Amino acid sequence: MIGLVDLKRQYACYRQELERAIAEVMAEVSFVGGEKLAAFETALRAYVSGECRVAADKNAQAMRSDFHAIGCSSGTDALFLVLMALGIGDGDEVIVPAYTFISTGEVVALLGARPVFIDVNPDTYVIDAEAVSEAVTAKTKAVIPVGLFGVLPDMDAITAVAAKHNIAVIEDAAQSFGAKYNERRSCHLAMFGCTSFFPAKPLGGAGDGGAIFTTSTTYAHKLRCLLNHGQSQRYYHDAVGINGRLDTIQAAILNVKLRHLDNELKARRLNAARYDEQLDKNRYTRQLIPSNVISAYAQYSLCCESKRMRTVLIERLKKHDIGYGIYYPIPLHLQRAFKSYGYKKGSLPVSEQLAETMLSIPVHPFLTAAEQDRVIAVVNDRA
Ligand SMILES: Cc1ncc(COP(=O)(O)O)c(C=O)c1O
Incomplete structure (x- = not known):
């Protein structure tokens, strides 16, 4: 796994x-x-x-x-x-x-x-x-x-x-x-x-x-x-x-962990750079990182072409035992907890679209190169 x-x-x-x-x-x-x-x-x-x-x-x-x-x-x-x-x-x-x-x-x-x-x-x-x-x-x-x-x-x-x-x-x-x-x-x-x-x-x-x-x-x-x-x-x-x-x-x-944080952040950024280079750009859109920002890469997230394509990718990741996350399946304005505020579907379209298409893949600092190669092959459907 x-x-x-x-x-x-x-x-x-x-x-x-x-x-x-x-x-x-x-x-x-x-x-x-x-x-x-x-x-x-x-x-x-x-x-x-x-x-x-x-x-x-x-x-x-x-x-x-x-x-x-x-x-x-x-x-x-x-x-x-x-x-x-x-x-x-x-x-x-x-x-x-x-x-x-x-x-x-x-x-x-x-x-x-x-x-x-x-x-x-x-x-x-x-x-x-x-x-x-x-x-x-x-x-x-x-x-x-x-x-x-x-x-x-x-x-x-x-x-x-x-x-x-x-x-x-x-x-x-x-x-x-x-x-x-x-x-x-x-x-x-x-x-x-x-x-x-x-x-x-x-x-x-x-x-x-x-x-x-x-x-x-x-x-x-x-x-x-x-x-x-x-x-x-x-x-x-x-x-x-x-x-x-x-x-x-x-x-x-x-x-203790704070002493190691900068090294971990460096490893996350190297992993993210490899994904940026090797993941299929025709299939997935990535989060744009402004030039004055250095990300902490808490997540490396892909935006799929559609909800259906995300489901297909999830099936592949499951088959190959690769962890993933969906952050977040429902935007806040459509959560039941906030129903009383009266927001309707369609009112905040970008958040709604991202909720249907985003998927996060492993970018943690302890990922090995071999593991990352496997993730890349599976995400690009070449496994
Ligand atoms: C954006 C954001 N805000 C707040 C929190 C809340 O943090 P905690 O789980 O420590 O309460 C989280 C945790 O996932 C988060 O991602």
């Missing part, structure tokens, strides 16, 4: 380092908060801000104090907490792409605000500033651009539209951690960046986890308070919050 991801191989590679890190947490019996979480947040901040490759403690002082990395319980909670901190709720609107994972819209609805779904660009599959601009109303409070499959939207253009209308920009970087836009890392492209450490993500833990990044010290304090039951000090609750903390054991595991 060639897996869409292969976390067993990853574990085999980093086993000693991981087991040492886990054993240290167990020996310290410090499972919530503590030094290991602080060290991971320091390393995260350094990585994303690009101040140094992987931070050692002494680097912490050298870092700009107005950029904050805050570990939390998941990518979903990261988005939820930022919306909470912004006070978004009943009567507010938040602009969200229709072609993304459910969380991006779910968090808006959970707070009683309305997700306003917009279509994505037919070439890049991410939202454009023009579409954001058209969707803004007097009720709009924020926009959540998503770095789908690891490719970043034009964040400067979106930020300019947002500034004009005085709305917040929250980057959903669950799939784009490690990607770059104009030499800047994903999560450092707006006032708020949110990512996920779900195991299959470019930086994945051994369970759920996430992080919030912000350039605002005021919001950083608020977010730390909200993710810890609104506590300013123990058992003194200034706001209604949640338990949204990142477990110390996850932080220790992620800190």
